Amino acid sequence: MSTSQGLRDWLLSEEPTSRRQARFASWYKGWLTLRSNRLTMFGLYVLAFLILCAIFAPVLASHDPFAQDLGQRLLAPGENGHLFGTDSLGRDIYSRLLYGARISIYIVLLVVMVAPLVGLIVGTVSGYAGGWIDVLLMRITDIFLAFPRLILALAFVAALGAGIENAVLAISLTAWPPYARIARAETLTIRNSDYIHAIKLQGAGAFRIVTKHIWPLCISSLVIRVTLDMAGIILTAAGLGFLGLGAQPPSPEWGAMISEGRKYILDYWWVATIPGIAIFAISLAFNLLGDGLRDVLDPKEDNS
């Protein structure tokens, strides 16, 4: 008890004595801010739960997610030991849901690593450099924005080949323009501020200014946008799967499960509804978490 109290005092000290202590202290304070927001913590719990489900899917699953049993098809939830029922080919929906969590989290991670990063780089470079670089990059962005998103993604998938990775990559490549626009708008307001002039007068180059001084200020608005887009991204991945260009049929991807259940939605509601609830849960969790993260990333709104 006394050591944990000592640790707490060390972390919350008004006058940190070393850079390491100051860094740990700011993380700890960020965590306290995050923890004080109940909705955010709810989102974090849901997300942690889904991630644990994905990791321990082989242990938790009651059936083989790919095993078909036409005699057991379209069973209602709870019947014959199928917790969430079975789909049109008699596969256990509960087990498929667990394995599907792996795919959904994989999609999310892949998109989060590609689209906002591309948008951030393009937007900040464009906004900071100005002149012909700005014109060139923004017209390219316009071209990407002008295409219907799904059709552009289709074209990419057709060129790269079908499969979940390529589908996500295609979605990321079509999703970056809005991020670039946001990052550019932020950069334009930041680039003429006195603190950028000041670091320029210290002899900092453009690369350092963009990555170390402009990026940290753009990231919070991008995080919000990413979390809002997350649900749409999962659904677009599902849409591509439905068209036969994303997740391929036996794979238990949630969106593909919904499109399979579409045919039976009036008589066998659970086939589409249960993966729908899962998508809803992960989207909601990301939105709540994103909202709380913004508060942590923005030390200006410090109430202490």
Next chain:
Amino acid sequence: MSAVTVNDLNVWFGVGADRSYAVQNVTFDVDDGESFGLVGESGSGKSTILRAIAGLVPTWSGEMTVAGETLGPKRSKSFYSKVQMVFQDPYASLHPRQTVDRVLSEAMGLHGVENIDTRIGQLLDDVGLGPGFRFRYPHQLSGGQRQRVAIARALACDPSILLLDEPTSALDVSVQAEILNLLVDLRREHKLTYIMVSHDLGVVGHLCERIGVMKDGRFEEVLSVEAMRRSEAQSPYTKHLLESSINSIR
């Protein structure tokens, strides 16, 4: 030897028919260790001169020599280690996501200073901030403390010339006096040359030996602070400025 020589400086904004001159035919020089004030109304071009010297305004013509180095369109690395600037608004001149430590250590890192850890302690001490301020964010500091941090950042590379752009006008009166006294002390300790912009004749009189009076982008006249105190101005505009400043004190 002159620390700063400015000869026939013109600065303009806009292109083609929209081009308007903010500074016209300005000539002055500042001796080593001298403190030179630029006064005038808002929009008279005083800050623009500082920005042109610092290299923040690319559109200028004329001749500028700073610490023996004739300035071209780009500033060299050695220029930045000799000349630093303190900005008007301490609320805008510090990066909102960086601690004092980060600001100062980055400035020193860029200038290749060694023993950054101990130097930061000294620097904070120099500007009258204790070690407790080292890991604070700007939003945890008052206006006067922020301006002290901005001054510390300007001093991080041990420059010989400081450009002060109304360093006290965004602060309230008691804090203004503190910052002015700090600037006086620092100048004595570090043998600095100041070029200071202000619209407050009292502030300039406290810190400077000579002042240049500006109106509409031009120099009305350059006079010593003693002459200013004796109200021995030549040009009618300066006389008017002095009178109105005296009246406002009454």
